[in-house]
Amino acid sequence: MRFFEYESRAIVAKAGIPITKQGFAKTPEEARRIAEQIGGPVVIKSQVLSGGRMKAGGVKFADTPDEAAGHAERILELEIGGHMPRGVLVDDRADVKHEYYAGVVWDGIRKLPVILFSDMGGIDIEEVAENHPDHVARAHFSTLRPFSDWQAKQLISSLGVTGSALNRLTPILARLARLFLSYDMTLAEINPLGELTDGAFVALDAHMDMENEARPRQKELLHELGVGDEETRQAREPTPFELAGEQVDAMDHRGVAGNVTEFDGNLGLVIGAGGGSLTLFDAVRAQGGKPANYCEIGGNPSVRKACGLAKLVLQKPGVERIAVMMSIVSNTRVDIVARGVIKACVELGHDPAEKIAIFRIPGAWEEEGFKILERYGIEYADRSVSLHEAARRAVEKIQGGNGAGAEGDQFRQTTAEIGSETDV
Amino acid sequence: MTDALFIDVEVDASVAQDRELAAKLTEVCPVDIFAQSDDGALEIVQENLDECVLCELCINAAPPGTVKVIKLYSGETLPAGAAVAGG
Numbered sequence: 159m160r161f162f163e164y165e166s167r168a169i170v171a172k173a174g175i176p177i178t179k180q181g182f183a184k185t186p187e188e189a190r191r192i193a194e195q196i197g198g199p200v201v202i203k204s205q206v207l208s209g210g211r212m213k214a215g216g217v218k219f220a221d222t223p224d225e226a227a228g229h230a231e232r233i234l235e236l237e238i239g240g241h242m243p244r245g246v247l248v249d250d251r252a253d254v255k256h257e258y259y260a261g262v263v264w265d266g267i268r269k270l271p272v273i274l275f276s277d278m279g280g281i282d283i284e285e286v287a288e289n290h291p292d293h294v295a296r297a298h299f300s301t302l303r304p305f306s307d308w309q310a311k312q313l314i315s316s317l318g319v320t321g322s323a324l325n326r327l328t329p330i331l332a333r334l335a336r337l338f339l340s341y342d343m344t345l346a347e348i349n350p351l352g353e354l355t356d357g358a359f360v361a362l363d364a365h366m367d368m369e370n371e372a373r374p375r376q377k378e379l380l381h382e383l384g385v386g387d388e389e390t391r392q393a394r395e396p397t398p399f400e401l402a403g404e405q406v407d408a409m410d411h412r413g414v415a416g417n418v419t420e421f422d423g424n425l426g427l428v429i430g431a432g433g434g435s436l437t438l439f440d441a442v443r444a445q446g447g448k449p450a451n452y453c454e455i456g457g458n459p460s461v462r463k464a465c466g467l468a469k470l471v472l473q474k475p476g477v478e479r480i481a482v483m484m485s486i487v488s489n490t491r492v493d494i495v496a497r498g499v500i501k502a503c504v505e506l507g508h509d510p511a512e513k514i515a516i517f518r519i520p521g522a523w524e525e526e527g528f529k530i531l532e533r534y535g536i537e538y539a540d541r542s543v544s545l546h547e548a549a550r551r552a553v554e555k556i557q558g559g560n561g562a563g564a565e566g567d568q569f570r571q572t573t574a575e576i577g578s579e580t581d582v
Numbered sequence: 583m584t585d586a587l588f589i590d591v592e593v594d595a596s597v598a599q600d601r602e603l604a605a606k607l608t609e610v611c612p613v614d615i616f617a618q619s620d621d622g623a624l625e626i627v628q629e630n631l632d633e634c635v636l637c638e639l640c641i642n643a644a645p646p647g648t649v650k651v652i653k654l655y656s657g658e659t660l661p662a663g664a665a666v667a668g669g
């Protein structure tokens with residue numbers, strides 16, 4: 159879950175990291191008042207959950223409150239990356255001597271957070287890492303043991319920072335690491351971290367991303383920031399199809415059958431199990447298939463829920479058939495999912511054998527599941543058939559045998575764009 | 583007659599009229615296939631039949647041979663080998 163810059167700055171300040179004098183404004187008048195209170199040159203920054211603000215004209219400098227109000231008026235009406243701003247941040251234009259970078263990000267491969275520090279701030283850290291690797295220091299740290307100031311100091315000093323700068327930067331970096339852990343962040347970044355002419359350090363910009371699953375336990379923070387439960391903070395608003403998927407998943411407490419993402423293909427997917435959704439989605443595309451959706455099913459959902467998800471996918475305009483595929487299941491029951499998807503077909507007046515291109519879910523209660531599938535004449539596969547082969551068969555069926563191997567040209571989205579999956 | 587596609591449940595009249603047994607069946611079924619009417623008699627919740635997880639808890643909670651779970655997709659019954667009424 160992404161935070162706006164003004165929220166990220168509030169989080170940073172809450173963690174005890176100094177920030178510049180600033181305020182969030184929703185109208186030009188409010189912007190003027192904040193600029194008056196700051197009492198000097200200010201920066202007006204559009205508050206959108208999208209990059210490229212500077213290039214799009216969403217960041218302007220003002221010397222007077224009147225100028226600040228004028229910029230705010232224009233920025234508040236400026237769409238950036240398909241988003242209208244929520245407001246503007248009116249920020250003190252600090253007297254900066256040097257810019258640093260401080261960040262913590264979750265390393266999904268090492269399954270640990272990694273803390274990064276650079277003495278070249280104000281530009282993308284990826285760019286610095288590529289062109290000036292000796293200006294980036296990094297270290298993984300434990301999520302169990304408390305993060306100590308000493309760890310921060312060691313990292314900063316490895317880049318040759320000494321003296322007063324080292325002493326002042328150390329608590330900032332340590333607090334950023336602690337903030338990352340205590341607020342379940344996946345990214346906590348201060349860039350630039352400015353060294354002012356008087357030697358003080360302040361966060362000039364911040365970017366925070368919180369693990370979406372942590373929302374329930376971070377209610378207090380979200381409440382303080384005024385973030386409501388209804389705010390999804392996705393890159394785009396959920397479509398009616400995706401909202402309907404949430405309703406299916408909320409039908410009862412059993413398992414997961416939802417988290418759908420809409421695409422515009424003709425092969426509906428009912429897929430899941432421990433990362434299986436991402437693998438299967440990619441497998442379908444690799445075979446030249448055009449997925450109509452992404453989804454997650456697992457954790458032994460009820461027949462009703464599996465049926466609800468399958469119905470939703472079957473009713474999506476453009477869907478010709480569905481493929482029901484999972485990696486090997488242990489707690490999800492094959493027979494229960496089979497009942498659900500067949501029931502969906504029957505209740506919608508379809509022949510399950512015609513509508514279900516393939517059913518490939520091996521695992522718990524598969525013998526019972528296979529009996530059901532046989533009864534309805536549905537093509538099914540056991541664990542001797544790989545996920546990729548199952549995807550190939552489904553694509554072949556929907557394309558009349560002509561599609562295997564072709565590139566799905568309309569489908570440029572990748573699983574990275576879908577976002578992170580909660581494995582079930 | 584059931585609207586369910588996959589599962590049917592048959593309960594002997596002696597069990598259906600017995601409040602205590604009806605309460606027991608209502609309690610043991612994990613997917614709410616049994617309920618009790620106002621007078622305590624057993625009711626089968628038709629819309630939940632297809633949720634049956636074949637756990638046999640109902641069969642074990644009632645006297646032998648009085649509760650049968652029928653798999654409509656294969657004709658098999660639980661407990662295994664039990665005869666289905668009317669065929």
Ligand code: SF4
Nearest residue numbers: 611634635637638640
């Ligand atoms: S077998 Fe289990 S789930 Fe099915 S009706 Fe009996 S108690 Fe309920």
